[in-house]
Amino acid sequence: MGVPQLLDKHLDKHFDTHGNWQGMSLGWVSIVWLSYILSKADHCLSHVQPWVEKRLETLSICTGLSMRALDYSDDRLQAVLRYLSKDTAWQKFEQELGGQL
Known part of the structure; x- marks a missing residue:
């Protein structure tokens, strides 16, 4: 579905991230x-960084990217929620995502 690439594309256009x-x-x-x-059935922000830290090698291999557990700190995840909560930007992302299905 290309969700990460699509989010990043819309990030540049519609989601104003911190510099x-x-x-x-x-x-x-x-x-x-x-x-x-999905794997833990848990949405708590504070549990993600330790989970990623234990799986860095697996996640890096699966994504083909170099990762740091710090990229998944609770304040970073809170920022993701803030960026993605903008209705107009989200609707534009969702329209393009739906058009690819």
Whole structure:
């Protein structure tokens, strides 16, 4: 479905991220976080970083990206929620995602 790439594309257009955002992109942070939620049936922000830390090698191999557990800190995840809560931007992302299905 290309969700991380699509989120990143819309990030540049519609989601105004903080200028100091470094490390994993918004799209990939969202996908790994979603993987955590689905595997643990838990949406608590504070549990994601330790989960990622224990699976860094597996996640890096699966995504083909170099990862740091710090990319999944609770304040980084809170920022993801803030960016993705903008209705207009979300609707534009969702329209393009739906058009690819």
